[in-house]
Amino acid sequence: MKALVTGITGFVGSHLAEYLLELGVEVVGTVRGRSRMDHIRSFEKDVKLAECELRDPFSVDRLIREEKPELIFHLAAQSFVPTSWNSPMDTIHNNVAAQLNVFEAVLRSGLDPKIQIACSSEEYGHVLPEETPIKETNPLRPLSPYAVSKVAQDYMGYQYNRSFGLRVVRTRTFNHTGPRRGEQFVTSNFAKQIADIEKGRKPPILYVGNLEAQRDFTDVRDVVRAYWLALERGVPGEDYNIASGECRTIADMLSLLLSLSETEIEVRTDPARLRPSDVEILLGDCRKFRLRTGWKPEIPFRQTMEDLLNYWREQP
Numbered sequence: 001m002k003a004l005v006t007g008i009t010g011f012v013g014s015h016l017a018e019y020l021l022e023l024g025v026e027v028v029g030t031v032r033g034r035s036r037m038d039h040i041r042s043f044e045k046d047v048k049l050a051e052c053e054l055r056d057p058f059s060v061d062r063l064i065r066e067e068k069p070e071l072i073f074h075l076a077a078q079s080f081v082p083t084s085w086n087s088p089m090d091t092i093h094n095n096v097a098a099q100l101n102v103f104e105a106v107l108r109s110g111l112d113p114k115i116q117i118a119c120s121s122e123e124y125g126h127v128l129p130e131e132t133p134i135k136e137t138n139p140l141r142p143l144s145p146y147a148v149s150k151v152a153q154d155y156m157g158y159q160y161n162r163s164f165g166l167r168v169v170r171t172r173t174f175n176h177t178g179p180r181r182g183e184q185f186v187t188s189n190f191a192k193q194i195a196d197i198e199k200g201r202k203p204p205i206l207y208v209g210n211l212e213a214q215r216d217f218t219d220v221r222d223v224v225r226a227y228w229l230a231l232e233r234g235v236p237g238e239d240y241n242i243a244s245g246e247c248r249t250i251a252d253m254l255s256l257l258l259s260l261s262e263t264e265i266e267v268r269t270d271p272a273r274l275r276p277s278d279v280e281i282l283l284g285d286c287r288k289f290r291l292r293t294g295w296k297p298e299i300p301f302r303q304t305m306e307d308l309l310n311y312w313r314e315q316p
Contacts, residue, residue: 002026004069004113006054006102007076008047011180012118014039016073016224021046023228028067030054030076039180054098057105064105071231072115074102077149080184081122084146085276095149096156103160103168114167114231119154121174121216121243121282122147132247133285136172136239143279158237167236171227174243174284178220178304179311187217187308190254194261195312205266206258209273211251214281218244219299229293243284244297256305 003020007013008029020027021043029040030052037044052063054076077095078084084091099117106113124134125141142148157168181188186209193206226242234240258265290296 001071002028002067002069003071003073004063004067005029005073005075006098008049009035009037009039010075011039011182012176012220012224013073013075014180015178015220016075016227017047018043019221019224019228025071028069030063054101055094057101060101061105061108064102064109064111068109068111069113072102072106072113073227073231074099074115074117077118077153078146080182081144081146082184082275084144084149088145091145092149092152096152099153099156103156103166106166107164112167114169114236115157116169116171116227116230117153117157118227119157119170119172119239120147120150121172121241121284122279123151123154123172124282125279127279127281129281132281132283133243133245134241134283135285136241136288144275154239158239161237169230169234169236170239171230172239172241172284173223173226174216174218174241174282176218176220176223176242177308179307181220181308186250187253187257187305188312190257191305191309192312194257194263194265194309195315197265198261198263198313204264205268206254207268207270207273208250208254209270210275210278211249211254212280213250213278214247214283215250215253216243216245216247216282216284217253217301217304218242218297219301219304222297222299226289226293226295229295230289233293234289235292240289240292241284241286242289243286244301245284245286246301247281247283248301253305256302257309260306260309
C-alpha cells in the first residue's frame with residue numbers, strides 16, 4: 001500500500017510518516033525548496049520525497065499521476081493562528097488552493113484513493129459554555145482567518161464527497177503537541193523558553209499571553225494513529241472530532257512544565273502575545289470517532305510535556 005503525505009517534513013507529517021513506516025506502508029511525501037528537513041533525518045532514506053508546490057495545479061497533477069497513491073493524508077497548511085492575522089489572504093489561499101488542487105488532480109487521474117483532510121477544532125470558534133464538550137454537530141463560529149480557511153477545507157471535503165464521490169474523511173483535531181512541535185505554538189514555546197533558561201541562554205523570565213484559555217490536548221503520536229484509523233475504519237463524507245476529552249487551562253499546562261524544571265523562573269505577561277480574539281474553551285467530544293474506530297489516547301499528558309521539554313533540551 002502506498003500513502004501520500006503532504007507536509008511530511010512538518011510536525012504531524014513527520015510523526016505520521018514514522019507511524020506508517022512501522023505499519024509497512026510505502027510513504028511518499030511532498031517537499032518544497034524551503035522545507036525544513038531535520039524532522040525526517042532519521043528516516044529520510046526510507047521514504048520517497050517528491051518536490052511539489054501544492055498551490056500549483058500542474059505540479060499536483062503530475063504528482064498524483066506518477067505516484068498513484070491509495071491513501072492521501074493531506075496535512076500541509078499554514079497552521080499557526082497568529083500568522084493568519086498578519087497574513088489572512090496568504091493563509092486562506094494557501095490552505096484552500098492546495099486542497100482544491102489535490103481533489104481536482106485525483107478526479108482527473110481516475111484514481112479512487114481514501115483521503116484524510118486535517119481540519120481543526122478552531123472551526124468551532126465561539127463556543128458557549130453549555131455547548132461543551134463539543135460535538136461534530138456544534139455550530140461553526142470561526143474566530144480567526146486560519147479557522148475560516150479550515151471551515152472552507154472542511155466543507156470542500158464534504159462537497160467533493162457528495163458531488164463527485166471522493167472518499168474524503170474529515171478529522172477535526174483539537175490541540176495536539178509533543179516532540180518537534182513548532183516553537184511558535186504555546187506548549188512548545190513555553191518548553192523552549194524553559195530549556196533556554198536552563199542552558200543560560202536567556203534570563204530566568206518566561207513570557208506568556210492569555211493563560212485563561214482552556215484547551216483539550218492530545219499527544220501527536222496518538223493523533224497520527226487516529227489519522228490512520230480514520231482512513232482504515234472511518235466513513236467517507238463524515239467528520240470526526242479527534243480529542244482527549246479532557247480540558248486544562250494554559251496556566252495549568254505551564255505549571256506542569258515548570259514543575260519539570262529545577263530552575264527558578266519568573267512568569268510575565270507579554271501584551272504582544274495576546275490575540276485580537278481568542279477562543280475561550282475547546283473541549284472535544286470524540287465519542288463518534290471512538291465508536292467507529294476504537295481509538296482512544298494512550299500517552300499521558302505529563303509524558304507528552306516531559307518528552308516535549310526534553311526535545312528542546314536536546315536541541316543545540
